Amino acid sequence: MDITDQPVVPLLRLYVAGATNRSTRAITTVRRLCERYLPGRYRLEVIDVYQQPERAREDHIIATPTLLIVHPGPPTAFIGELRPSDWPRIAAALNILTDEE
Numbered sequence: 019m020d021i022t023d024q025p026v027v028p029l030l031r032l033y034v035a036g037a038t039n040r041s042t043r044a045i046t047t048v049r050r051l052c053e054r055y056l057p058g059r060y061r062l063e064v065i066d067v068y069q070q071p072e073r074a075r076e077d078h079i080i081a082t083p084t085l086l087i088v089h090p091g092p093p094t095a096f097i098g099e100l101r102p103s104d105w106p107r108i109a110a111a112l113n114i115l116t117d118e119e
Contacts, residue, residue, distance in 0.1 A: 028056060028112050029089040031063045033074055035082040040099065041066075044083035047100050055105070055114060087111050 032048050034041035045064055052060045067074040067082055077086055077093075085096040085108070094111040096104065 029061045031086040033065050033079045033082050033084045035067050
């Protein structure tokens with residue numbers, strides 16, 4: 019098996035601001051959606067912009083919560099509180115099919 023046969027493991031970064039209720043909801047929602055549609059096949063980095071402001075600057079994050087799909091590219095950002103109804107757009111960015119399609 020060569021490297022082209024390896025499955026693509028999406029890399030997502032969720033930017034939050036502190037340990038607020040809004041941040042907690044965003045983390046819970048993204049994890050729930052990933053476990054539903056990508057069980058065990060994703061990498062999620064949760065980045066607190068207060069603790070790692072340089073990471074937010076590097077990725078040009080201007081609001082939280084922001085979900086950044088880093089890989090597969092091109093990078094795509096979803097800003098604001100994510101809801102399960104947003105999943106079809108996120109799934110399209112990840113190039114995966116959902117049971118809603």
